[in-house]
Amino acid sequence: MSWSMLLPLLVVASSLVPGCLIFLLREDRVRTRSVLNLAGAVLKVVLVAAMVWGVSQGETFQLSYPLLPGISFGLNAAPFSLLFVTLSAVLWLFTTIYAMGYLKGSPQRSRFFGFFSLCVSATAGIALAANLLTFLIFYEMLTLTTYPLVVHRGTEQALRGGRIYLAYTVLGGAILLLAIAWLQTTAGTLEFVEGGFAGSLAAPQHAALRWIFALLVVGFGIKAALVPLHSWLPQAMVAPAPVSALLHAVAVVKAGAFGIVRVIYDVFGVEFCIELGVTQPLAIAAAITILYGSLRALFQDNLKRRLAFSTISQVSYIVLGAAVLGPTATIGGTVHLVHQGIMKITLFFAAGNLAETLGVQKVSEMDGVGWRMPGTMASFTIAALGMIGLPPMAGFISKWYLASGALEAGQTWVVGVLLASSALNALYFLPILYAAWFHPPRADWPKSADRGRFETRLTLLLPPMATAAATLLAGLFAQLPFSPLDWARFIVAREYPP
Known part of the structure; x- marks a missing residue:
């Protein structure tokens, strides 16, 4: 595997591997947990910086693994992807330092930081996804890894906020799955393309494409907290402050908005969106x-x-x-x-x-x-x-x-x-x-x-x-x-x- 294929995978793995290791630690292994947290966060920033520099010099970083005919698992360091993954990497470093201080002496820190790292891995995967299927895989991973963070305190209020969050986001994932399956059968591809690919389809399919666009916006709009799909977000504020910071600035709501923008520019295309109205x-x-x-x-x-x-x-x-x-x-x-x-x-x-x-x-x-x-x-x-x-x-x-x-x-x-x-x-x-x-x-x-x-x-x-x-x-x-x-x-x- 070449460096250009390996680097996007390493960006995702730089928080995934430390997160998995942290789950195995006893609560009293504070120093080891801190080293894993900080090493993963710093390594991610370094890897992302190398990717940004490479892309600015004209290099391409792309990984594709076929799953089914016409469907693949893919990562691609497109310029917009790099903007999002850089944001998540840098802010994760600050949030990790903050969370280590905020949760000092708290119980269940290994569980917290394990899911915390997996959440950032999911966000990096969303940022670097080369197609809608890969995006959906990491999008659902983000839902599942943030739920334990929302309910971390274990109070009735936290559990209620977590149930509301999970109900909304799982529904959003189901809607996305429906839209993506429909789009695959209609267009025959799910790959992100500059300028979009949906505009090449024949006019009789435009009515279906309007519905697909609407479903994609609703699916992503739940995490982006578009009205009236927003009610989960205030309820999720029962989470600890580092989680709230992560939800609002780095991961969940930003992933929804990022998804909507990618649908407009890399699935449908600007001109075709205008044509569809x-x-x-x-x-x-x-x-x-x-x-x-x-x-x-x-x-x-x-x-x-x-x-x-x-x-x-x-x-x-x-x-x-x-x-x-x-x-x-x-x-x-x-x-x-x-x-x-x-x-x-x-x-x-x-x-x-x-x-x-x-x-x-x-x-x-x-x-x-x-x-x-x-x-x-x-x-x-x-x-x-x-x-x-x-x-x-x-x-x-x-x-x-x-x-x-x-x-x-x-x-x-x-x-x-x-x-x-x-x-x-x-x-x-x-x-x-x-x-x-x-x-x-x-x-x-x-x-x-x-x-x-x-x-x-x-x-x-x-x-x-x-x-x-x-x-x-x-x-x-x-x-x-x-x-x-x-x-x-x-x-x-x-x-x-x-």
Whole structure:
């Protein structure tokens, strides 16, 4: 097997193998478990970096193993795949460090970190999938490996949230299986192709293809939390903070949005989507989700639930960018895949710090918390301002390209949606920041954990500070080579050649 075939497999295996080994460890083997966690996370980043460099130099990394006539298991390092797998690899490293601190002294850590690693393996497989069947295999693996993480605490509330999550996502997988089987019998292939393959089918099959497109969007839309398929996500917030960060920034919701974008560009193709008339309804669904999520976030006192509804809104920016169908809007949606990830993971890291260190879980309990935990709240502030879309944060770059692209495509109503969403973002984030920095601190906190010389353990403090810095740097240096924006332009240039 050549290096170009082996490398995509190694990227998936770099977390799969440590995860399997961690399951075998006793709870008291803390050092061994930490070494396996960190070694796998660092190795994945190195392997992905090698792949990104190779692709930028014109190399091809592809693996294909035939399963049935016309059906294969395949991995392929396409440019869009690399954007997603890079995000998952880098944020997994930060989340691993954070989880090691967050779960210090907790029971069942071997089980947690075993499934944690398998979850990231599934996400890497989704990112590198060369066809819809491979995508489905890893997509279902993601469902099964995240369920134990959601129910990790074992409380009745956690078990209920897990049951709701499993019911929604298993249904989504069944719908996807139906759509993929139908597409295989109709088109005879499931391979992702730049520009799509469905457009080559005869006109009498177009009615069936519209239904297949709808089924694929519903199947992926459940994990992407499109309204009205979103209800599982707030319920899943009973999971520990590292899991919430993983669900919202790296794995589950991002996998759904990634799937929808691949259906538009690599299954149906932009021009054929326009011909079928399927993208305008999708854009409207994304716009409704953006506004609905922001409105619901306004009325949540529980901090993690407020962030959950914010995710429902923010992830649909990615779908909206693809559905508007224009190069500039697509750049905005594509780069938001990364920008939303680094901003959202920062917010969940900070929320976890507040809960773990001070017992603060509600917005109404955050008076003066910025002066008690300045590093945590400075990180939260940067990410929140980025979500609102203020320059020079990463979120501003995403929204600027989305709005500019909408105007180029003649979809001026999208600009109104973006402005309304930003206003709502401000309404549910700015009161938090004002209370944290300008209200007098509480005399006592619900909980007072041992913090050592700093505001909290360094393994909890450094990850959000690092991702907050990335939120700022991704905006300030957006024009540099290999920035998320530069890579998004490279991806879109292949979809919209001059």
